[in-house]
Amino acid sequence: MTEEILKVEHLDKFYDDRQVLHDINFSLKKGEVLTLLGPSGSGKSTLLRTLNGLEDYKNGAIYFHGKKINPSPKEWQMLRQKIGMVFQSYDLFPNLTVIENVLLAPVKVQKRNENEVKEEAIKLLKQVRLDQYLNAYPRELSGGQKQRVAIVRALAMKPEVMLLDEITASLDPEMVRGIEEIVERLSKRDHMTMIIVTHQMNFASRIADEVLFLENGHILEDTPGKDFFDHPQTQRTKEFLDSMDY
């Protein structure tokens, strides 16, 4: 549980002249769950996307297993196979069935054996109760089902880290609970290393080993999960938690 997988040092990110991330520093150990909290527009999703190479950064460095990432398209392409990402809007490929969505990257990108991957994929889909929908198209699924497929699609790549970007934000409360259970199981049972952006404070308090609280692209607080919710350090964090009815 102590091996450091991801480390970010003095990261700055700009959109043209506007700085959206200021001197971001943190590290993530194997099996740890880091939760990014903060108001809308604070830079949580931007930070998450930066960690997957979907956004570039101006200053600072990101290390993966102690090795500094060279932010070239080729290196990100390799790293993304180890750093899985799930988006708020699911982003399944609409022209492919559930099983095709899950198999595409492991078979075509990682060049793994299709039969083996299919066996694993069906097992994963069974765990999220979607094995009856192998040949369904995304448009035939509910939001919660789509999000479960998106999680399985990312897991089928056997990532070392999962980045979850507000994955319950588009779902109704009943579906939210189902997705949260899957993520909690991933953490507690499979010890998956994760960085999670969420506005669900109860979920965050149950799952977070560490919390980064961001505002206007600055880290205002970096504390262990339990401390963050029980003893917030700053007045701003207290106000934020109050506003979230936590």
Add this chain to the structure above:
Amino acid sequence: MNWSIIQQALPLFAHAFGLTIWLSLIGIIGSIIVGIIASLTQYFKIPVISQIMTAYVELARNTPLLIQLFFLYYAFPVIGIKMSAEVCGIIGLIFLGGAYMAEGFTGGFNGISTSQINSGKALGMSRFQLARYVVFPQGFALSLPALTANIIFLIKETSIFSVIAIPELTNTALDLIGMYYRSNEYLLMLVIAYAIILIPVILLLTWLERRVRYGAFGN
């Protein structure tokens, strides 16, 4: 209307009919290939090649096929490049059609949401894999209405081949009118021949559009 004239002209029209289909088919397939290459290089902004493709698309779309054919058939021999009328016709059709197809595909490719591209990137796809598994299949579905219009347009454009004496349908009809002064019969045959080619093509493409939109690989 003299039906015996129509009967006598049938073998000539049948030959012209086959030639028109053959030239259209090669022209359309070539145009689609050129269009895909041109639009993908523009979509992925491949340096130099994308600029060359943009210049090609603008040049081809902004000059009439008639002038392009004259250039290929009459001007190229001056610099030592001699080609048969059929080859000039096919090159001209692909040159023009490729640009229109490129615009059609570009419209479709640009219609794919950024989140779909990011989704592919997040799965570790290379540029080629993104093009092959995300951009092309989804973009093709979106660009099909434009491609349908282009295919019909290109088939009709083969009528301009008559100016460089390719014995396709229009050239054959004009020749026969010039020889026998029976325009009603030959023009009727011409209209029917184009309808026989175009109506099944339109029906097939309309079916394909519906299938892409609502069917197995639709959005």
